[in-house]
Amino acid sequence: MARVTLADVARRAGVSLASTSRALNGQVASAATVERVRRAADELGYIPDASARSLRLRRTGQLAFAVADIGNPVYVEMMREIESVVAAEGYRLVISRTGDADGTLDLVRDLNRGYVDGLILSPLWVTPALVHALEESTVPTVVIGRLPEGTRVDTVLADSEGGVALAVDHLVRTGARSIAFINGPVDTTPGRFRQLGFREATAGRPDLTTGEFHAEDFTIEAGYAAAKAVFTAEPTQTWDAVVAVNDLVGIGTLHAAHECGVVVPDELSVIGIDNTALADVCHPGLTSVDLGSTRRGQKAARLLLARMEDGELPTRAVRVAPSLQERGSTTAHAGAADQGQRGGAAGRAR
Amino acid sequence: MARVTLADVARRAGVSLASTSRALNGQVASAATVERVRRAADELGYIPDASARSLRLRRTGQLAFAVADIGNPVYVEMMREIESVVAAEGYRLVISRTGDADGTLDLVRDLNRGYVDGLILSPLWVTPALVHALEESTVPTVVIGRLPEGTRVDTVLADSEGGVALAVDHLVRTGARSIAFINGPVDTTPGRFRQLGFREATAGRPDLTTGEFHAEDFTIEAGYAAAKAVFTAEPTQTWDAVVAVNDLVGIGTLHAAHECGVVVPDELSVIGIDNTALADVCHPGLTSVDLGSTRRGQKAARLLLARMEDGELPTRAVRVAPSLQERGSTTAHAGAADQGQRGGAAGRAR
DNA sequence: GTGAAAGCGCTAACAT
DNA sequence: ATGTTAGCGCTTTCAC
Numbered sequence: 001m002a003r004v005t006l007a008d009v010a011r012r013a014g015v016s017l018a019s020t021s022r023a024l025n026g027q028v029a030s031a032a033t034v035e036r037v038r039r040a041a042d043e044l045g046y047i048p049d050a051s052a053r054s055l056r057l058r059r060t061g062q063l064a065f066a067v068a069d070i071g072n073p074v075y076v077e078m079m080r081e082i083e084s085v086v087a088a089e090g091y092r093l094v095i096s097r098t099g100d101a102d103g104t105l106d107l108v109r110d111l112n113r114g115y116v117d118g119l120i121l122s123p124l125w126v127t128p129a130l131v132h133a134l135e136e137s138t139v140p141t142v143v144i145g146r147l148p149e150g151t152r153v154d155t156v157l158a159d160s161e162g163g164v165a166l167a168v169d170h171l172v173r174t175g176a177r178s179i180a181f182i183n184g185p186v187d188t189t190p191g192r193f194r195q196l197g198f199r200e201a202t203a204g205r206p207d208l209t210t211g212e213f214h215a216e217d218f219t220i221e222a223g224y225a226a227a228k229a230v231f232t233a234e235p236t237q238t239w240d241a242v243v244a245v246n247d248l249v250g251i252g253t254l255h256a257a258h259e260c261g262v263v264v265p266d267e268l269s270v271i272g273i274d275n276t277a278l279a280d281v282c283h284p285g286l287t288s289v290d291l292g293s294t295r296r297g298q299k300a301a302r303l304l305l306a307r308m309e310d311g312e313l314p315t316r317a318v319r320v321a322p323s324l325q326e327r328g329s330t331t332a333h334a335g336a337a338d339q340g341q342r343g344g345a346a347g348r349a350r
Numbered sequence: 351m352a353r354v355t356l357a358d359v360a361r362r363a364g365v366s367l368a369s370t371s372r373a374l375n376g377q378v379a380s381a382a383t384v385e386r387v388r389r390a391a392d393e394l395g396y397i398p399d400a401s402a403r404s405l406r407l408r409r410t411g412q413l414a415f416a417v418a419d420i421g422n423p424v425y426v427e428m429m430r431e432i433e434s435v436v437a438a439e440g441y442r443l444v445i446s447r448t449g450d451a452d453g454t455l456d457l458v459r460d461l462n463r464g465y466v467d468g469l470i471l472s473p474l475w476v477t478p479a480l481v482h483a484l485e486e487s488t489v490p491t492v493v494i495g496r497l498p499e500g501t502r503v504d505t506v507l508a509d510s511e512g513g514v515a516l517a518v519d520h521l522v523r524t525g526a527r528s529i530a531f532i533n534g535p536v537d538t539t540p541g542r543f544r545q546l547g548f549r550e551a552t553a554g555r556p557d558l559t560t561g562e563f564h565a566e567d568f569t570i571e572a573g574y575a576a577a578k579a580v581f582t583a584e585p586t587q588t589w590d591a592v593v594a595v596n597d598l599v600g601i602g603t604l605h606a607a608h609e610c611g612v613v614v615p616d617e618l619s620v621i622g623i624d625n626t627a628l629a630d631v632c633h634p635g636l637t638s639v640d641l642g643s644t645r646r647g648q649k650a651a652r653l654l655l656a657r658m659e660d661g662e663l664p665t666r667a668v669r670v671a672p673s674l675q676e677r678g679s680t681t682a683h684a685g686a687a688d689q690g691q692r693g694g695a696a697g698r699a700r
Numbered sequence: 701g702t703g704a705a706a707g708c709g710c711t712a713a714c715a716t
Numbered sequence: 717a718t719g720t721t722a723g724c725g726c727t728t729t730c731a732c
Contacts, residue, residue: 003488003709005708005709005710006709006710006711007709007710015718015719016718016719016720017709017710017711017719017720018711018712018718018719018720018721019717019718019719021710021711021712022711022712022717022718025711027711027712028717028718029717029718030717030718033717033718045486047459047462047463048463048709048710049405049463049464049708049709049710050404050463050464050465051401051402051404051405051410051464051708051709051710052401052405052708052709052710052711052724053463053709053710053711054400054401054404054710054724055399055401055402055405055708055709055710055724055725055726056709056710056711056712056723056724057710057711057724058724060401062465064444070420070426070429070445071423071426073421076420076421079420079447083447092446092460093447094414094444094445094446095420095444095445095446095447096442096444096445097429097433097443097445109397110442112397113397113398113399113400113403114399114400114401115400115412136395138353219627220627220628220631221627221630221631224631251631252631255631255632255633258633259633277569277570277571278570280571281570281571281574281601281602281605282605283605283608283609353725355724355725355726356725356726356727357725357726365702365703366702366703366704367703367704367705367725367726367727368702368703368704368705368727368728368729369701369702369703371726371727371728372701372702372727372728375727377727377728378701378702379701379702380701380702383701383702398725398726399724399725399726401724401725401726402708402724402725402726402727403725403726403727404708404726405708405709405710405724405725405726406707406708406725406726406727406728407708407726407727408708
């Protein structure tokens, strides 16, 4: 059967096109009209056409959440939260995968064609071209992550530096003196700022030995490979603790430690970042810095809705505070920090 | 600045609306016209409007992949594969979360409004209402998963029964005689058919002791909880092996075993299903049945493209064969199956 | 090769 | 409260 349009419904109900539209959309219309139109629409199996409606209304009722890697649970958490906020306002949420830096740029440009009414973007790579595209973009956008100072785009920020500081402080307080930071790719925003955080947190502390390493990706596999390299490096360096750039890399680190016979937390403490569900379920449980992914999702959604409401609003940057969730991969407080070096061949390879 | 439309470009280029459209879309047009239109469009920063174009063309260039739970890596794998296939044909892929059974139904109905040109759906719950909605739907759809016999919808099927049989056979061959099946919710399609597979594979084998248990969800957490209950149940039952409904539940099982002091694989073998990246990275590695998620994704994408090409094509059901990927969570072949019962307090709780 | 004009399906003035 | 009509931005006959 051919497409059923509003005109068909109008004809069947015996009223005008306008009345039909009004009746269906809850505008002014007599009860009788509403009733007849409703029935006609039901009988015909009428389904409004999204394109026609969007063209007329200049809105689609859809919002997009775009991330580089849906495989990371932290994005899944954000997504759930965003969806629940925007669904309450009648919006449908679609997820887009941005892929690499070019893909992100393409996506932002493409959305200007009007596929969606708004965008929440959590980019891994922030290039000048992307910043430019974001500022030029006509679709209301909120970025979860750091943008260059002065960029005229709403953002919600995790406090990466503060979060890493929390991790380092906890490790130092529980007796760690040599701390390795296993970062992800440093050309990404999280990579850069978490690295910055690690450097700030360990700067001016001659009592600490530190090292920086890189996983090739923010994944369990890459974290495992990087940690294994750390534990088997020559010349042998003894690490008391590892700060991992995220939980996935942290879990990879746990596995590598296990495989190298390094006992966590007795010989090595490990802290992840993001406090995802995975941290709760691995063994030992992964102590993790909570950067507030659900709160970030929630705030991003609210910011976007506000921006769509009023495009003239001044640009806002909302910060979410970090917190530390202790689990089994770090030792409980060892008392005073001056207790000194932890015992034995802590974290020594083999 | 106001929206730039095709009319603006036409005016600036000094040619008609029609010629402008043709020039931009690679239709017949003189080189000179193309050149002038191109430049005008560039200068004006023209971006075609998706809604208007869709309304006219009756196509959006978008395809949807809808799943209940993006958190499961198996869907992420499918997604990547689907995207790579459809992107090659010029389609953009959007991901939708269906949520529960009602949500799935709503989504299928909603897509008839024309948001997308096609849909790949991997439903957890298949209700009569959903089947009906799928058959009535005007948008070309491919379902990944089992539909009732005779449903006129293209499907791509994993061989759940065959896959579970592979797992059971492997366990039996390596000496297991008491096998627990930790299923997910049995009101779901995977839950039902993997259960069926387990029953078929163990039927008529009086030498085997079997048990069925249920995780409340297809997640690590739920698997952990379910396995823990299994290992600490009274009266105490000794299990040689666990078949988990998927890798997530399998990993939860590994954790529970570890926590209960059950050594894998010495005292207990564990097999997961889906063979996701997680199986490769946990300790011990999780032996897993590969149901061919990437191949399913690929086939679903091809089926959908074919269906969109020709709506009159007869309904097809494509099957993907399972295979077993051995890892550390099961013992290597114990030789002949008649070696008999495995030693000691295998898998005994506490 | 190009232009004029129709129309995709819908909503919102505006007039009644 | 209802009907008439214009028009959202685009593509595509159909004449020339």
